[in-house]
Amino acid sequence: MARHRILIVEDSPTMRQLLVFALKRLKEVDIVEAQDGMDGLRKVSSDHFDLALIDINMPVMDGLKLISLIRGEDNLRAMPIIVITTEGAQEDRERAIALGANEYLAKPIQANRVLRLAQSLLKAE
Amino acid sequence: MSEKRDGLFARAEEVLSLFRRGAEFTQDLIKENERLRLQVAHFEAQNLAASDDVQWEKLRQALIARIENLEGEKQDILDRLNQVEGENRHFAERYLEIEEENNNLASLYVASYQLHSTLDLSEVIKIVVEIVINLIGAEVFAIYVLDERTEVLTPVAAEGREIADFPPCQLGQGMVGVAVASGETQCGDAAGPGQPEHPLVCVPLRVQERPIGAIAIHKLLQQKDGFTPLDHELFTLLGGHAATAVFAARLYSQSERKLNTIQGFIDLLTK
Numbered sequence: 001m002a003r004h005r006i007l008i009v010e011d012s013p014t015m016r017q018l019l020v021f022a023l024k025r026l027k028e029v030d031i032v033e034a035q036d037g038m039d040g041l042r043k044v045s046s047d048h049f050d051l052a053l054i055d056i057n058m059p060v061m062d063g064l065k066l067i068s069l070i071r072g073e074d075n076l077r078a079m080p081i082i083v084i085t086t087e088g089a090q091e092d093r094e095r096a097i098a099l100g101a102n103e104y105l106a107k108p109i110q111a112n113r114v115l116r117l118a119q120s121l122l123k124a125e
Numbered sequence: 126m127s128e129k130r131d132g133l134f135a136r137a138e139e140v141l142s143l144f145r146r147g148a149e150f151t152q153d154l155i156k157e158n159e160r161l162r163l164q165v166a167h168f169e170a171q172n173l174a175a176s177d178d179v180q181w182e183k184l185r186q187a188l189i190a191r192i193e194n195l196e197g198e199k200q201d202i203l204d205r206l207n208q209v210e211g212e213n214r215h216f217a218e219r220y221l222e223i224e225e226e227n228n229n230l231a232s233l234y235v236a237s238y239q240l241h242s243t244l245d246l247s248e249v250i251k252i253v254v255e256i257v258i259n260l261i262g263a264e265v266f267a268i269y270v271l272d273e274r275t276e277v278l279t280p281v282a283a284e285g286r287e288i289a290d291f292p293p294c295q296l297g298q299g300m301v302g303v304a305v306a307s308g309e310t311q312c313g314d315a316a317g318p319g320q321p322e323h324p325l326v327c328v329p330l331r332v333q334e335r336p337i338g339a340i341a342i343h344k345l346l347q348q349k350d351g352f353t354p355l356d357h358e359l360f361t362l363l364g365g366h367a368a369t370a371v372f373a374a375r376l377y378s379q380s381e382r383k384l385n386t387i388q389g390f391i392d393l394l395t396k
Contacts, residue, residue, distance in 0.1 A: 013239060013242075022231070086259075108259060
């Protein structure tokens with residue numbers, strides 16, 4: 001079975017470490033971290049990823065801008081995206097989904113929920 | 126002459142083969158006859174039992190005993206099945222509990238690891254802010270640090286409102302001051318006015334008995350209903366580890382400053 005590659009785009013090192021902890025429980029995964037939207041865009045453009053977890057509020061480039069740029073690229077259109085954010089309002093969720101996010105998780109997150117969503121999106125891919 | 130003899134042998138062989146087949150057929154007939162005889166004897170015995178009341182009663186009792194025995198075995202199996210199902214349910218519940226505990230421990234480990242990952246005071250404060258936003262889910266809060274000389278708690282970081290909206294307070298006064306002086310986490314009224322003096326919860330930061338500061342949470346993120354057991358664990362962790370991290374960073378910064386002063390003095394003397 002091929003290894004899955006997961007990209008975490010999150011400015012908070014604490015959240016990144018927590019997500020890495022949760023996702024490491026998946027078998028056969030390589031996890032790459034990006035600290036803001038621009039860093040995430042660079043990494044997603046130069047490498048293949050099977051799943052991306054993206055925060056919304058980030059310096060340099062926010063998560064929504066990053067999602068719209070990713071969905072504008074033909075070769076990245078099918079990559080599943082999970083949004084992880086402090087914004088829990090329904091309109092924020094709808095905006096992210098409209099831009100192309102597959103799932104939306106409001107903080108504080110539950111590690112097993114992230115794990116299950118990641119598992120289901122990687123299987124569906 | 127030889128041809129005639131071969132013909133005779135072939136005929137003899139054929140006759141022998143015929144006899145052998147006849148013998149096999151006879152054996153089969155004998156076996157079938159034996160089987161039928163046994164069957165007839167069995168039916169006769171059953172008929173006899175059915176016709177004889179005593180034999181019939183014996184047979185009936187034997188069957189009842191067998192049925193009771195089987196019923197007992199069935200009940201035992203059902204009891205064991207119920208027991209195994211109960212154990213499975215218990216294991217599933219324990220699995221969920223352990224999974225949650227594991228996640229909680231991961232959150233506590235990450236928080237603790239991050240708090241002690243730097244000796245830069247501004248970095249430590251930034252990490253405390255990250256923990257309070259991302260792991261606790263607070264929207265409006267402030268972090269206070271105590272000036273030991275003046276005994277004034279001054280906000281050094283705030284989220285959700287301007288830092289100026291959180292006035293400094295005296296140790297032992299107001300909810301924040303009381304929490305820091307007593308070392309006890311103070312809980313406010315969730316339906317309160319939400320003013321800077323009335324946080325939802327105030328967590329004192331202390332190194333042993335030495336007060337360091339406090340975290341005052343005024344409002345949770347809209348998707349968060351209330352505090353969970355993990356939040357209380359995080360409050361305890363922050364109360365100790367954030368205080369130690371702030372204390373260590375302040376000491377380090379002071380020692381760096383002193384070292385620079387002494388180095389400058391030595392340089393002045395030796396030049």
